[in-house]
Amino acid sequence: MAMVLNVVYLRPGVLALPWFAFLGAVLVTLSVLLLGRRGGALPVNTLLLAGIAANYFFVSLSSLLASLGRNVLHRTVLWSLEGFAGANWDTFLAVLPLVFIALVALLFWAKPLDLILLGDESALGLGLNVGRSKLIFTLIIGLLTGAAVSVSGLIGFVGLVVPHIARMLVGAKHSRLLPFAFLSGGALLLGADNLARSIIPGFEIPVAVITALLGVPFFIYLLRKG
């Protein structure tokens, strides 16, 4: 799933308008879903590999478009680095309804998310239509990510690290985990943004650099821990 998010992060680098970011996110998500499908099911490992493949493909396309449009290349690169500096109330209000709807939908379907963790067979045995649920969730996540990235630019590692920390603190049950991860993710970003502004006086380090510098060691710790 991280790869899907990754793709979505990279896609709007060229198409600066928030709505294009959202459309791009859904397009990429759908293509990953189609690539990752195996006989009606959506296994996690093929989903990840499909995400990696789609990532490379769309990154290449982004690079191509960026190098073709040399006159805006500087702006494109800056957009992808500037983080919160590009966010304003207009863009925020534009994506607010999308984010709100997606979050309410996710909370409403918290139990199917729990069941999916049990494995496909157990979830099917408990009466969940697993294939359809995974499709719906991936679309909602694409929508959320596209909406968020179109406002904030590329900020990596938050989505990879925060849910893990949240799960350690409040457990895996999604009706509790989701609101907690949402709020702590926002809190972490605010903290990172403060750091980004204050480490070097008069210069704002891209916030994505801070989150990666904080996130990578933690991620390696998680990997080593197994």
Add this chain to the structure above:
Amino acid sequence: MKEKILEIQNLTAGYERGPVIKNVSLSLEPGEFVVLVGPNASGKSTLLKAILRLNRIFQGNVFFKGQDISSISRRKLAQSIAYLPQENGQEFSFSLEEVVMMGRFPHNPLFYDTALDKEKTEEALRIVGLWEKRKERFSILSGGEKRRAVIARAIAQESELLLLDEPTLHLDLNYQLEISALLKKLSELGKSILAVYHDLWLACLFAHRILALKSGSLFSQKPDLVVTSNFISQLYDLNLDLLPPDYLNYKNRFLW
């Protein structure tokens, strides 16, 4: 005559590449504990999955209390039939209580838990003797406790029929006996149970009836529970010389 809880008629089922079980017919009475034995790849798991339409059905019918399962929605099916695969699921940080509560999903898929959900979850945890441990994380429980927990989930599911794929897998003798006794107790409480076992001795000790599958077909249906050396050697293509003539007696003597 009592209505059969499960009736399978001439079932041929398997996967995209072709059928694994061929023309299998069997039935289960309410409150019956039936054990399914047979060599590896004989189609035991395939049969359990076919009952829940988890794989491809080529021919034949499965009836739950006289109703064709292909006409029952997946959620309704889950209200009537619980299925426990071989593995408990990957490691996750749910508490024991949360795992058992998931059994309530077919009855209440909404985002909140009702008082009835909590009551049934408590009841299930008490039946398997894990009520005191309900707040502990599932991943730190012992193998036997994990098994009891997923069986509790099936109890909370309130289904009349339980399908279990090797419920004693990876468990030591103590837990094997404990889980088998628990299943027997559930059958006495009125649940019907169809479980895959590899241990014939355990099957003889606890089951009401033993069914054997070989190469996808029903090999034998022995209502009297007599498992002879001859039966074993034919079912598993075993060289009789490898098997002591008093194999089962020997095992009994050794243990008791």
